[in-house]
Amino acid sequence: xxxxxxxxxxxxxxxxxxxxxxxxxxxxxxxxxxxxxxxxxxxxxxxxxxxxxxxxxxxxxxxxxxxxxxxxxxxxxxxxxxxxxxxxxxxxxxx
Numbered sequence: 658x659x660x661x662x663x664x665x666x667x668x669x670x671x672x673x674x675x676x677x678x679x680x681x682x683x684x685x686x687x688x689x690x691x692x693x694x695x696x697x698x699x700x701x702x703x704x705x706x707x708x709x710x711x712x713x714x715x716x717x718x719x720x721x722x723x724x725x726x727x728x729x730x731x732x733x734x735x736x737x738x739x740x741x742x743x744x745x746x747x748x749x750x751x752x
Contacts, residue, residue, distance in 0.1 A: 690720070704739070 673679070684719040724732065734747045 688718075690718075707734075 689710040691708050691710070693708070695703050695705050697703045722732070736745070736747055740747070
């Protein structure tokens, strides 16, 4: 996979997540989900940060990330320090 293809794939991933806006129904407070960007050489690992603003008011959320499997393989999610300290977990499965 060349650098342009990987950048394109990351762009599609970013677009698929960027439409998400979560609203806490009890307080009508907006919560925003943003996805970082990145690129690397073919065959290398690319890490992207997924950030949730005002995460203290969110008890949980669910999202689906769609991607072109011919351009990105073996996507995984890991908990960052904020999720670890808040004792939050990630459940993931592949379709």
